[in-house]
Amino acid sequence: MPLIHTLTILICLAALFSYINHRLLKLPMTIGLMAVALAFSLALLALGKLGFGVEAEAQRFIGAVDFNEALMHGMLGFLLFAGALHVKLDELLDLKWVIGTLAIVGTILSSVIIGLLGYVLFDAIGLPLPFLYCLLFGALISPTDPIAVMGILRKACLPKSLEMKIVGESLFNDGVGVVIFLVVLNLVPKETIHVTDVLILFAEEAVGGAVLGLALGYLAYRMLRSVDNYQVEILITLALVMGSFGLADLLHTSGPIAVVVAGLLIGNHGRQWAMSEATREHLDNFWELLDELLNAVLFVLIGLEVLVLSFKQPYLIAGLVAIPLVLAARWLSVVLQIRLFSFFREFSARTVTILTWGGLRGGISVALALSLPPGPSRDALVTITYAVVVFSILVQGLTINRVLGGPATPQSVQPQA
Secondary structure, X not given: OOHHHHHHHHHHHHHHHHHHHHHHHOOOHHHHHHHHHHHHHHHHHHHHHOOOOHHHHHHHHHHHOOHHHHHHHHHHHHXXXXXXOOOOHHHHHHOHHHHHHHHHHHHHHHHHHHHHHHHHHHHHOOOOOOHHHHHHHXXXXXXXXXXXXXXXXXXXXXXXXXXXXXXHHHHHHHHHHHHHHHHHHHHOOOOOOOXXXXXXXXXXXXXXXXXXXXXHHHHHHHHHHOOOOHHHHHHHHHHHHHHHHHHHHHHOOOHHHHHHHHHHHHHHHHXXXXXXXHHHHHHHHXXXXXXXXXXXXXXXXXXXXXXXXXXXXXXXXHHHHHHHHHHHHHHHHHHHHHHHHOOOOOEEOOHHHHHHHOOOOOHHHHHHHHOOOOOHHHHHHXXXXXXXXXXXXXXHHHHHHHHHOXXXXXXXXXXXX
């Protein structure tokens, strides 16, 4: 199917589903779109079982959409940049050690915990998976998805410092998770593991991405300072996003980290020193509209992906087992770090609970699972990942305000948090 026809169908479905959600469900847009798309997909599957031919046609359509390519090399850069534009750098820097540790140490720790326990639990329920594939699952499911986090928590009544911790962590730990995923994926065909190879790959991806984003972001900042025309300046930001991601791919560095760093620079220094009030207003409106449009298409795609899943019973049971496993690993990785940092700074009493429940998973996890080499292990991990993502968005996303339970008071975090 030509690309324009694919885009037409997706946009039309997104418009229809958003209309249904707005008139009937009245859920937050991203959650509502995914819920309607999921119900639509299940209805198509049911019609297929009754003898109607729509199921096969829908499966062919979704099967032809490369979800990994569409998100990881298409929408992701724009969505990350749009989110980073509105993050206050001074607030982020004030929490740099907490956010940095959560993003790096927390993601690594969670990946290892999920990999080890998943290897044991999946085998216990009759779904033995290779250990490295369990580690791959840990790496792809541990990062909190910045797209889901910012899309769903935007209207949640979070305390400002907690919101910054969750959003700041999510902006960087997806890049860290992708690096861990690539490291483990490169080890699958190998018999020996060299620590130096892992460290070099991690440095190339993470540090290289940050340096690239800083360099290109500064170049764009200088260009923005030299003009006062919002059409030209919007084009410069578009070129910055696409150029950063494309060049990062060529240089084998992290595109997500490059775009986030560039977005933070433009959203703070660029907004303050290189833009007029009219440019700021037009730029914000443009990126907000683009963000909402791409989010709509993305969450519709997530809902439709159920059409191509394998519904074998062991896979579904493993998905149910994985939900508490992922939450437990998230809680443990967070509580260890927050207790350590509580010696140096104060946290609200519910910090651990909110960071755990607010750590949403989304399209990035599904995209990474779909990028695995074909085989039984890949089919199992795709279904397991999808189960965790659906629970995260629909259940955690809808109940985050209930978990808050009222205004938080600053105090040192308690062990029972």
